[in-house]
Amino acid sequence: MIGGGQLARMMVPPAIHLGLRISVLAEGEGMSAARAADAVGDYRDPDTVYAFAETVDVITFDHEHVPGEILREVERRGTPVHPRPDALQFAQDKILMREKLGELGVPIPDWAAVSDESELQTFIDAHGGRAVVKTARGGYDGKGVRVVSDSGEVRDWFAALDEDGNGGRLLVEELVDFTRELSQLVARRPSGETRTWPVVETIQRDGVCAEVLAPAPVADPATLDEAARIGIVVADGVAVTGVLAVEMFETRDGRVLVNELAMRPHNSGHFSIEGSVTSQFEQHLRAVADLPLGATDMTAPAAVMVNVLGGPEEGPMPVRYARVLAEFPGAKVHSYDKLPRPGRKVGHVTVTGADLDTVRAEAVAAARAFD
Amino acid sequence: MIGGGQLARMMVPPAIHLGLRISVLAEGEGMSAARAADAVGDYRDPDTVYAFAETVDVITFDHEHVPGEILREVERRGTPVHPRPDALQFAQDKILMREKLGELGVPIPDWAAVSDESELQTFIDAHGGRAVVKTARGGYDGKGVRVVSDSGEVRDWFAALDEDGNGGRLLVEELVDFTRELSQLVARRPSGETRTWPVVETIQRDGVCAEVLAPAPVADPATLDEAARIGIVVADGVAVTGVLAVEMFETRDGRVLVNELAMRPHNSGHFSIEGSVTSQFEQHLRAVADLPLGATDMTAPAAVMVNVLGGPEEGPMPVRYARVLAEFPGAKVHSYDKLPRPGRKVGHVTVTGADLDTVRAEAVAAARAFD
Structure with a gap:
């Protein structure tokens, strides 16, 4: 795993359960995934990446920023890279992405x-x-x-x-006149096997994901089908390995347009740790290791994830932690063990249950209790 | 965490999510929890334990074998130990345990x-x-x-x-004339807060736990209440911190008798990783860190766990892994990354769902597919 942020951190639990050994090349000391870091160095430095690649069976990422030419050389030297650099380029460069989506006939702005x-x-x-x-x-x-x-x-x-x-x-x-934003998660193995999760609604604040509602409430079945179809077309079209997040706009006139792609576990899929039979993190590992994919059914009718953002002071997670756990015994609190900065994602809260409104109210209240 | 077996291994995922840093004193290299091992040494050697204790905020265990006199000295030197040695002795010595259960008025053989x-x-x-x-x-x-x-x-x-x-x-x-074996899990904080999980049925083969059915099927409500009552009486009576497993016999004449105690996460609670809002591993960490306990509701009407035992050959988990994942996409497979020996627990499979019989059939088939 190149990158030591919270996505790498959250990959460790399913690696433990699956019996896979995960090794992290972290950007620096004290990163979110520091406990799994076997190496620390700059992912833009070719020799750092080549040396790390020699210690593992397969390379994957918690971000899309490793230069493609370095990854192609890693492949030439014999370590598989997933997603492959030819797929990853479409998540690295939004102009290439738009060109490719156009070729695939996928609706875009x-x-x-x-x-x-x-x-x-x-x-x-x-x-x-x-x-x-x-x-x-x-x-x-x-x-x-x-x-x-x-x-x-x-x-x-x-x-x-x-x-x-x-x-x-x-x-x-x-500028798309959208009513809301949706995210379709797909996982794909090198063999081509794909699995989709139910499409979710993402609620952004100041350009940052604030809440994720799973599944997307009161969605037209045609919209759900279209989102899943687009997800598969893109996953196959770019030949991704691992988790692909397709962020979409739902427009006032009932269309779905692709906004962004991410080729890794994504904030819109954190709900799946508790909310799905197979989480996006486990699925990413299965795909990258070319193991059969797991079921993506919801474990409950509704799951809501709310991000916890850092403030200007110490905490917020350590300071208010015990109070939040006491007030919300059914909420699953995830701490990324990161130093807080204003607006920085330092954790999230997920609640699952039978009724979306109830679940959402509890998740929001638990996350806000950290403020 | 003293002890580097699968219980320590399975404590790491909730530690990651909770944002707690877990450090393991493993018995040797290559243990199940080796990736979290910061120290390797003999837990019967006082200086090894004292040195490890100085590096952590609180000590707990994945087994009950650390001598009480060593743990009492660790406490005297200033590192809290949970469960405390005065509680742990009742899990270390079955004669002391029987005497104590008698004092507490708990039904025993x-x-x-x-x-x-x-x-x-x-x-x-x-x-x-x-x-x-x-x-x-x-x-x-x-x-x-x-x-x-x-x-x-x-x-x-x-x-x-x-x-x-x-x-x-x-x-x-x-020799108790029992119809089946039950296990009541309880967690208790130092402050006295307790939480119980639904009582489960455990099915043993050759003295080893083979299957766990959660909750225990077709149980008389009076039996469920009695099991939970006994669990709380014992947890409070011995002042345990962390997870306590109370293994019980259900007798032909409708009584419940306590068989064994374990003061740590227990094989009968592995179902809770997927089957409960708060798993026994997360709850143990919360209790030991004196954090509020989480909800113990089932996430589905039924959860069944089946152990995977090692055979004489390589594997069984690595060899048949991909086949089992492909055939059972809804089964959660847990590998302990242990060298197989005949009869050794090398992993387990859990399936959750609406109907116990269906869930059990799938879990058994998935575990047997490793044979």
């Missing part, structure tokens, strides 16, 4: 790759005077995304574009 | 502590010509237990008795 302010302004003017601009690489949790009405609002990004591998282009997309 | 063959024969003759003889210390999984009709059948045990701390006595008990 109108988009263009633009090289300068003039091209961008033309797109904005043709789409009602506002648009979403994204850097092709490196964005996450709302970073690298701006809603603009004037192309001058991303002048700094154009100035900094030389190194993105896309000929100095930004991605611009129509 | 007729018993005696016997010093020689003559005393033993008197007990046998008074109880229908057969009885169960147990060594006071060191038995597990049917070891240290013999059903005898003649006192000469344990002559070797009398000869070896000098060091057991019980004045050279063996425990003898009436």
